Amino acid sequence: MPMSRFSMERFEYLWLKLQAIVLLVLGRNAAALAVFDRMVARWSDDVYALASRAHLQTQANRLTEALADSSRLVVLRADHAATWFNHGFMLEAAERLDEARAAFERATELGPKLDRAWYGLGMVLIRLHRYDEAVTALKRNTDLQPMSPYGWYQLARVHVDRHQPDEAVKIIRHLKGFEPKVAAQLERETGLLAGTVAP
Numbered sequence: 067m068p069m070s071r072f073s074m075e076r077f078e079y080l081w082l083k084l085q086a087i088v089l090l091v092l093g094r095n096a097a098a099l100a101v102f103d104r105m106v107a108r109w110s111d112d113v114y115a116l117a118s119r120a121h122l123q124t125q126a127n128r129l130t131e132a133l134a135d136s137s138r139l140v141v142l143r144a145d146h147a148a149t150w151f152n153h154g155f156m157l158e159a160a161e162r163l164d165e166a167r168a169a170f171e172r173a174t175e176l177g178p179k180l181d182r183a184w185y186g187l188g189m190v191l192i193r194l195h196r197y198d199e200a201v202t203a204l205k206r207n208t209d210l211q212p213m214s215p216y217g218w219y220q221l222a223r224v225h226v227d228r229h230q231p232d233e234a235v236k237i238i239r240h241l242k243g244f245e246p247k248v249a250a251q252l253e254r255e256t257g258l259l260a261g262t263v264a265p
Contacts, residue, residue, distance in 0.1 A: 078108075079105070079108075079109065079112075082101055082104060082105050083105070083114070083115075085101050086098045086102055086105070086118065089101060095122055095125065096126075098118075098122060099119060099122045099126070102115050102119035102122065103119065105119075106119060106135075111138075111142055113139065113142055113143060116135045116138055116139050116142075117135075117139060117149075117152070119135050120132045120133075120135035120136045120139065120156065123135065124155075124156055124159060129156065129159055129160040130160075132156050132159075133156050133157065133160060136152060136153045136156045136157075137153070139152070139153065140169075145176060146176065147176035147180045147183060148173070148177070150169050150170070150172040150173035150176060151169075151170065151177075151180060151182060151183045151186060153169045154166045154168075154170040154172075154173060154186050154190070157169055158189070163190055163193055163194055164194070166190045167187065167190045167191065167194065170184075170186045170190060171187060173186070173187075174187060174203075181207050181210035181211045181214075181217075182207075184203050184204070184206040184207040184210065184217075185203075185204070185207045185211075185216065185217055185220075187203040188200045188203035188204040188207060188217070188220060188221075188224075189220065191203055192220065192223075192224060192227075197224050197228050198228075200220075200224050201221065201224055201228070204217050204220055204221040205221065208221060213244060215241060215244075215248040218237050218240065218241055218245075218248070219241075219248055219251075219252060221237055222234040222237040222238060222241075222252050222256070223252075223255075223256075225237070226256050226258075231256075231258055234252070234256060234258055235258050237252070238252050238253060238256075238258060238259075
């Protein structure tokens with residue numbers, strides 16, 4: 067019995083998706099990108115193909131194209147926190163910092179427990195010299211990911227920028243308990259020693 071048109075289209079989609087996955091596993095990103103181009107040409111609103119293509123375009127520093135796909139995604143998935151996070155990341159890469167801040171803020175509204183959105187927001191706020199707001203975002207990130215050193219590291223740096231060395235030293239001391247290399251790096255970079263402030 068011949069395949070229905072729907073079945074043929076579904077088969078074609080799955081076949082292209084499989085090709086792209088295999089090419090990605092093999093590290094052949096340019097070839098995978100070409101497959102995603104074919105998929106988007108055929109299914110213009112396919113979230114998987116658009117998101118994958120935008121990611122590869124960002125890696126290839128094709129930010130204008132990546133942002134076009136990402137902008138389409140936030141329309142298609144306006145209520146999806148990770149989509150807004152990815153959009154914010156691409157906007158930041160394109161140096162569109164105010165738009166990136168708004169995208170990260172939307173991601174945190176939709177997904178208040180999405181730790182990487184709080185981190186992204188904190189990083190953009192640092193770049194915008196909005197240190198007080200950056201502290202709030204990074205504290206939320208460290209609440210959600212207490213064992214990840216990245217938020218703690220950036221939070222300590224912000225405290226130094228805010229001329230609050232005591233707060234930075236407390237973080238260095240905290241990091242010594244589970245990430246001593248990061249703590250040592252902060253001591254070197256800031257000139258602060260964890261033993262200089264009373265606990």
